[in-house]
Amino acid sequence: MPFDDRTCPSVEAASLRRSRHIVAVWLFGVAFMIWGMVVLGGATRLTGSGLSIMEWAPVSGTLPPLSHAEWERLFALYKTIPQYSLLHAGMNLDGFQKIFWLEWTHRNWGKLISIVYLVPLIWFSVTGALRRGMIYRLVGLFGLGALQGAVGWFMVASGFEPDSTSVSPYRLVIHLTLALCLFSGILWTALSTLSPVPTSIAGGATLRKLAITTLCLVALTLVAGGFTAGLHAGLGYNTFPLMDGRIFPSGYIFLEPMLRNLTENPTAVQFDHRLLATLTGIAALTTAYYGLRESWRDRLPQPAQFALLCLATVVLSQYALGVATLLSKVDIGLAVSHQACAVALLASALAVTHSLRGAR
Numbered sequence: 001m002p003f004d005d006r007t008c009p010s011v012e013a014a015s016l017r018r019s020r021h022i023v024a025v026w027l028f029g030v031a032f033m034i035w036g037m038v039v040l041g042g043a044t045r046l047t048g049s050g051l052s053i054m055e056w057a058p059v060s061g062t063l064p065p066l067s068h069a070e071w072e073r074l075f076a077l078y079k080t081i082p083q084y085s086l087l088h089a090g091m092n093l094d095g096f097q098k099i100f101w102l103e104w105t106h107r108n109w110g111k112l113i114s115i116v117y118l119v120p121l122i123w124f125s126v127t128g129a130l131r132r133g134m135i136y137r138l139v140g141l142f143g144l145g146a147l148q149g150a151v152g153w154f155m156v157a158s159g160f161e162p163d164s165t166s167v168s169p170y171r172l173v174i175h176l177t178l179a180l181c182l183f184s185g186i187l188w189t190a191l192s193t194l195s196p197v198p199t200s201i202a203g204g205a206t207l208r209k210l211a212i213t214t215l216c217l218v219a220l221t222l223v224a225g226g227f228t229a230g231l232h233a234g235l236g237y238n239t240f241p242l243m244d245g246r247i248f249p250s251g252y253i254f255l256e257p258m259l260r261n262l263t264e265n266p267t268a269v270q271f272d273h274r275l276l277a278t279l280t281g282i283a284a285l286t287t288a289y290y291g292l293r294e295s296w297r298d299r300l301p302q303p304a305q306f307a308l309l310c311l312a313t314v315v316l317s318q319y320a321l322g323v324a325t326l327l328s329k330v331d332i333g334l335a336v337s338h339q340a341c342a343v344a345l346l347a348s349a350l351a352v353t354h355s356l357r358g359a360r
Contacts, residue, residue: 019129020193026120027190033113034183035343040106041179042339045229046332049099050167051083051159053107062111064104071097083165110149117142134189141185148178169230169263176226180219183343184350191354199301204359210287211356214311215349217283221276222342228273233266234330240323243271281319284345287352288312304355311348318345 044050054077055061065071075096078084084091121138124130130138155175158168201207228234243249251267261268291300291308300308321338328334 020196023124023129024190024194026124027186027193030113030117031183031186031190031347033109033116034179034186035340035347037106037109037113038176038179038183038343039336039340040102040109041176042229043332043336044102044106045167045172046330046335047099047102048083048087048166049102050106050156051081052078052096052099052103053156054078054081054160056153058111061104062108064101074100081160082163083159086163086165107152110152114142114145114149117145134193137189141182141189144178144182144185148175148182151175151178166232167230169227172230173223173226177223180222180343180346184346187347187350188354191351195303195354198358199304199355201299201301201304201356201359203299204356207287207291208353208356208359210283210290211349211353214280214283214287215353217276217280218346218349221273221280222346224269224273224276225339225342227263227269231264231266231269232330233270233273234326234335236266237270238326238329240326241274243267243274277319277322280345281315284311284315284349291352301355304352307348307351307355311345311352314341314345314348317341 053061053074055074065074071093075093078096088095121130121135121142125135151171152175155167155171158164158171159166237243237249239245241247249267249271252265252271253261253268255261255265262272263269288308288311292305292312318338318341321334321341325331325334325338
């Protein structure tokens with residue numbers, strides 16, 4: 001359980017509050033780094049950089065190539081995979097270095113996160129700043145992070161298969177989902193550390209249900225976005241709100257069995273992502289409107305009001321970025337911003353849900 005200083009004497013309570021704040025800042029920092037990791041991953045995918053490093057070297061791979069001969073060796077390895085011959089035939093060493101550096105930064109940013117997470121975790125555990133239940137939870141989250149990194153290599157390996165120019169959409173979605181679960185777990189723990197005792201909110205059960213519904217829709221939309229990215233589904237039907245002049249696209253179902261269309265048919269995947277995004281927007285704005293009404297201002301604590309305002313602002317920004325990305329035929333800058341804003345939307349939905357824990 002998170003810290004609870006309600007029964008502590010004033011001096012000890014003040015000391016625990018300071019400890020809580022330090023631990024919370026650390027966890028917020030880690031969550032922010034994971035946010036950056038997801039954005040880097042999106043940029044890596046959009047630029048086709050993810051397959052540029054063909055060796056799984058968690059330790060030795062921390063150092064970049066230090067000689068021209070090493071650059072040539074790695075470039076020769078890259079030339080052996082289908083992506084080079086099918087998409088980048090004729091690429092010179094300078095071009096290879098550009099995609100290499102993005103993937104190298106992505107991988108090593110993940111290693112840096114593990115250090116920033118593990119070293120303070122050990123220190124806080126030894127010094128007694130964390131209770132046993134919190135230690136178990138944080139160790140479990142570290143294990144989830146290690147699994148996420150291993151799945152990352154599992155994902156990259158799928159791009160080395162014959163006739164493959166990109167990674168498996170299924171493995172991409174698993175990799176993304178684990179990253180978002182890790183982000184959510186860290187952020188929720190940070191919020192609970194900062195505010196361990198839920199604020200009682202009379203008559204807030206409906207608002208809490210709306211917040212949970214919004215959070216679930218955000219999660220589903222993010223998963224659908226992962227399949228949209230993995231199948232490059234955003235490159236087709238670059239009009240809005242209609243798809244090829246129709247509300248419901250004609251090519252929605254053509255794979256058998258039918259369920260395959262939900263994850264393997266670019267037309268269906270894009271339509272589902274659009275639909276879920278719209279439902280998410282409606283749910284988020286409804287939640288914000290319901291919670292920020294005049295009648296709620298005296299009952300709802302300031303953190304909850306701020307979180308609701310952020311939720312409404314971010315969901316509108318995210319929807320606009322999604323439409324702009326689609327109309328631009330997936331401009332890289334817009335697409336990366338869209339992915340960054342998606343994580344911000346998840347954070348906002350989590351913050352709203354967390355702030356309403358005491359609603360009954």
